[in-house]
Amino acid sequence: MIFLMLKHEPDTFTIYGTITEVKDTSLIIQTATQDAYTIQIPTHTSTIFKVHDTVEILAKGRILETYPARIEHVLSIKRYNQKSSTPMSTGFFNSSIPPLTLSLNKFG
Numbered sequence: 001m002i003f004l005m006l007k008h009e010p011d012t013f014t015i016y017g018t019i020t021e022v023k024d025t026s027l028i029i030q031t032a033t034q035d036a037y038t039i040q041i042p043t044h045t046s047t048i049f050k051v052h053d054t055v056e057i058l059a060k061g062r063i064l065e066t067y068p069a070r071i072e073h074v075l076s077i078k079r080y081n082q083k084s085s086t087p088m089s090t091g092f093f094n095s096s097i098p099p100l101t102l103s104l105n106k107f108g
Contacts, residue, residue, distance in 0.1 A: 011060065012060045012075065013058075013059055014058050014059075015029070015031060015059065016031065016032070016054070016056050017029035017030050017031040017037065017055060017057070018030055019049055019050065019055060021051065022050065026039060026040050027039050027049055027055070028068055029055060036069065037057070037070070037071055038070045039059070039071045042076065042077065045076075047077065049079060053080075054079070054080040055077055055080070056077070057074060057076075057077055058075045058076045058078075059074050
């Protein structure tokens with residue numbers, strides 16, 4: 001008898017937000033849509049984070065339904081300085097969904 005086990009890797013996703021609280025090993029961020037997330041700082045991260053920093057979180061796995069929502073597995077955190085622009089219009093991006101392009105036509 002042969003058993004075949006398949007491991008499903010969850011899709012990765014990106015969340016853009018602003019840090020509202022810094023703890024020893026975690027951050028609380030808030031997105032432009034006012035969603036709040038608690039994330040664990042990966043041990044390989046050497047960046048020092050401060051309140052009001054703008055960040056990009058690359059993660060995979062589940063988003064646990066707590067308040068603030070908890071990200072199951074953080075892959076990386078990228079901090080932006082105040083002068084750089086970050087696409088924060090949606091606050092959440094799922095890499096498995098193609099981007100939506102809208103075009104506005106004049107109706108005459």
